[in-house]
Amino acid sequence: MNIPIYQIDAFANKTFQGNPAAVCLLDSWLPEPTMQKIAAENAIAETAFLKPLNDGYEIRWFTPEIEIDLCGHATLASAHVIARHINPALSSMTFYSQSGTLTVTVEGELLTMNFPSRPPAPSDIPQLIVDALQIQPTEILRSRDYVLVFESEEVIKNMNPDVAMLNQINTDPGGICVTAPGSDVDFVSRFFTPQAQIFEDPVTGSAHCSLIPYWSKRLSKKHMRATQLSERKGELMCKDLGERVSISGKAITYLQGTITL
Structure with missing residues (x-):
């Protein structure tokens, strides 16, 4: 069996920036253990699997360890593959997922995803997490992931979590998203996942499903610009739509090939 595969740098203007995602095109679903093994073999944050359905595609996302219910950058990467390599005439596309129907529109190089809004609510947090971050947040919130708010971009940029300490957490905390007002953009963030390979x-596109409603309310703005301050960095254009959010960015093809099973 031959499976077309692409590796895409999502939320990037050029290669070696943004977040890499693999996209595999299927005629029918593979057994879940096989998809999990492919994701582990790819050894990047997420692998998206697409299967045609009606006027769009079913989509599933796998990290090297588990299947997840929503992934932004791998959805952006999938839309890039369809728009640039499969059907350049499309101006929009639909993905059917565990998190509902997701649409992506194409305007030149810009891809805009319509995702569910997941406003975070005040939450308790294990003290171990705060100790590992070595700085007390001004707010502690949670939706799918923890959202920890800090005072400035410099705090986020210079944060150096104790990875060994965070990996001692004996329950799955989900992701830990740290965020603050930006100096040149509306807000910045970073995203940590204890006990994960990466x-x-x-x-992290999906984290912005929580960041957008939070910052929209705090800043009294619907349209915002955001930067994720990882080593590779990523630029996102964001809009609060009420029960939905839109997340826009660009993507670049890094490689394309064939998986042989």
Whole structure:
């Protein structure tokens, strides 16, 4: 069996920036253990699997360890593959996922995803997490992931979590998203995942499902610009749509090939 595969740098203007994602095109679903093994073999944050359905595609996302319910950068990467390599005439596309129907529109090089809004609510947090971050947040919130708010971009940029300490957490905390007002953009963030093969995610589209409603309310703005301050960095254009959010960015093809099973 031959499976077309692409590796895309999502939320990037050029290669070696943004967040890499693999995209595999299927005619029918593979067994879940096989998809999990492919994701582990790819050894990047997420691998998206696409299967045609009606007027769009079913989409599933796998990290090297588990299947997840929503991934922004791998959805952006999938839309890039379809728009640049499969059907350049498309101006929009639909993905059917565990998190509902997701649409992506194409305007030149810009891809805009319509995702569910996941506003974070005040939360408690294990003291171990705060100790590992070595600085007290001004707010502690949670939706799918923890959202920890700090005073400035410099705090986020210079944060150096104790990875060994965070990996001692004996329950799954989800992701830990740290965020603050930006100096040149509306807000900045970083995203850590304890106990995962890839500890810091370069650009986390799904985290912005929580960051956008939070910062929209705090800043009294609907349209915002954001930067994820990982080593690779990523630029995102964001809009609060109420029960939905839009997340826009660019993507670059890094490689394309064939998986042989």
